[in-house]
Every structure is written in C-alpha cells, then in structure tokens.
Amino acid sequence: MSEVIISARDVQKISQISSQLPHALLVIADYGLDGLGVAQILAKNSDIFHLKPLPEKQTISVDQIRELISMLRTYAINRRVIIIDEADSMTEPSQNAFLKALEEPNKNTNFILVAKNPKLMLDTVRSRCQTLTLHKTTSAQDKKLLEKYNLDPASSQQILFLAAGRPLLIKELAENPEKFAEYRQLATDAKQILATNREYDTFKNLAKYFSDRQKAILLTDIIVNMIRFQALSRGMNPSLEEQLEKTTSVASALKSNANVRLALTQLVI
Known part of the structure; x- marks a missing residue:
C-alpha cells in the first residue's frame, strides 16, 4: 500500500x-x-x-x-x-x-x-x-509531498493552489500532465467568472460544468480561494464579501446534492 x-x-x-x-x-x-x-x-x-x-x-x-x-x-x-x-x-x-x-x-x-x-x-x-x-493537509505537508516530483517552480505553485490540502489530488496533478492541464483550465474559468460583469459570458463559462458535480464543486472551491487571496492582497470590500458569500452558498448546495445547473446559475444572479 x-x-x-x-x-x-x-x-x-x-x-x-x-x-x-x-x-x-x-x-x-x-x-x-x-x-x-x-x-x-x-x-x-x-x-x-x-x-x-x-x-x-x-x-x-x-x-x-x-x-x-x-x-x-x-x-x-x-x-x-x-x-x-x-x-x-x-x-x-x-x-x-x-x-x-x-x-x-x-x-x-x-x-x-x-x-x-x-x-x-x-x-x-x-x-x-x-x-x-478528515481535514486537509497543511501547506508544509503539501510542499514536502511535491518535493518528490521534478517540477518547475511555476507548476509547483499552480498545483499547490489548485489542490491545496488534498494529497491525492496533488499526486495526480504532479503525475498526470493531462489532468494538470484540465485543472489549469478550471483556474482559468474561475478567474474569468470573477473578472467579467457580463452575465452571458459568465453563464457560458459555467455551462461546461453543468453535467459534472465534482468539477463544479472544485470550480467553486477555486473561486473561493481566489476571492480570499484577493481579500488578503487588497483587503475585503463589500463586493468581494458578497461574491464570497454567494460562492460559499453555491458550494454548500452542490455538496448537498442540489441541481448542478440551478446551483451554479446562482453565481450570475
């Protein structure tokens, strides 16, 4: 084992x-x-x-x-x-x-x-x-795990962000380039969802996750991490606070087996 x-x-x-x-x-x-x-x-x-x-x-x-x-x-x-x-x-x-x-x-x-x-x-x-x-692993544990792989610093940082605290996912991303590319796309979509004010563009980015609950949950998790990072860098403001509350609520609904499409749509309402 x-x-x-x-x-x-x-x-x-x-x-x-x-x-x-x-x-x-x-x-x-x-x-x-x-x-x-x-x-x-x-x-x-x-x-x-x-x-x-x-x-x-x-x-x-x-x-x-x-x-x-x-x-x-x-x-x-x-x-x-x-x-x-x-x-x-x-x-x-x-x-x-x-x-x-x-x-x-x-x-x-x-x-x-x-x-x-x-x-x-x-x-x-x-x-x-x-x-x-079970709880997520610490940043120190994650970094130690990644040391076993011959990755460039940029890839290591991306994996630490995408899979923070999830050792099995860290291993998978480090060992499987195709899976890593797939998850980088998750981060790109999350960034676009946060950046755009146009409901049509946001909905188009969300639509690809309507048929996959687990990816939808991971998407919301990445969005939450991005919002918290922005808050640490620039300070929390009412807009970020509203986004955080909405995304956290959507993530909770997805984990409670709510309809994926309806739950994700709440991000653009």
Whole structure:
C-alpha cells in the first residue's frame, strides 16, 4: 500500500480509533483526501473485505449489499473489517438493506464506510456510525509531498493552489500532465467568472460544468480561494464579501446534492 498522507490534525484521533475500532465508523473524506487509505490503516491486522461500485457503475446496488449480508452469516474466527468505499454512492434501497447489518451486529465484524458527501446518506445509516472527519493537509505537508516530483517552480505553485490540502489530488496533478492541464483550465474559468460583469459570458463559462458535480464543486472551491487571496492582497470590500458569500452558498448546495445547473446559475444572479 502506498504512503497514506494524513493531516497532522487527524493523527491522534486516528490512533485513538485504531486502538478500539467501533462496530461502524463513517470516514468523511473530501475529494482528494485519502479516506480509503485511512480505512486500511484502521483495519490493519484484520481480514479485510472491500465493497465499492462495480466497474462502469456509479452506485452500489442492493444486490451487492445482499451478497455482503449473506457473506456475513459465516462465522468469523479473526476480526473482519468490511470497508465500503464510496458509501455515499449506495442507492436508497441499498442503504435500507445495509441497515439490517448495522442493526444486527455480527461478532468480530466491523464496518468502515468511506464517503465524500455524507449528506447523500440516510440519517438512519449515519446515526449508527461513529464519525471521523478528515481535514486537509497543511501547506508544509503539501510542499514536502511535491518535493518528490521534478517540477518547475511555476507548476509547483499552480498545483499547490489548485489542490491545496488534498494529497491525492496533488499526486495526480504532479503525475498526470493531462489532468494538470484540465485543472489549469478550471483556474482559468474561475478567474474569468470573477473578472467579467457580463452575465452571458459568465453563464457560458459555467455551462461546461453543468453535467459534472465534482468539477463544479472544485470550480467553486477555486473561486473561493481566489476571492480570499484577493481579500488578503487588497483587503475585503463589500463586493468581494458578497461574491464570497454567494460562492460559499453555491458550494454548500452542490455538496448537498442540489441541481448542478440551478446551483451554479446562482453565481450570475
């Protein structure tokens, strides 16, 4: 397993949980944070079973959950840990079926659910899990990670800005030039959205993100970072404050599964 990079804020909490793993743990890991890596650390020295969406599928089906429940009927001599990656992709019927496993715990069996957006999960599932929310890594950690790559200073600075605090994304951008170019375009669009006062041009830039929630979230994240940078450089003014409040509200709506098109349109209203 590759190195798992964890925020300094989370090290002690992870160590505490590792010493006494709860029956069910929900690891909330924002995009670019290594929630799966943390789950594997917590499941160390156990029999590990993984569950995630099947190839070419976007959700974890109810049939997958039924197969899991059937497997759990077998007796476990050693501690077994079921890691459900992308747990927030379980359909509602899947989550309702999974509740049975949570409500009737098997001896020597623990569950670790990894999710980017727990708001997509049923309250009845979340309430039965202890929660561990991962934090972004520090600037010092990010710079140390990038030192492993032979990048020019300009590229390093761009990656630090685009992926700040997200070690998996930092690695991806450093290792994949095509992905890096894609994210530079995100920054260009964010800059244009902030700079233009023409609603038509802004809407045209936003339109390319209507079909991709994750990119829309990243776009709003970059816009927020740009606004905060401007505020630090020039001081906060009413216009910047309004932009910050509006963009933060749109980002929150996107993470709560709001319609992507309608949420992004709020940036030009």
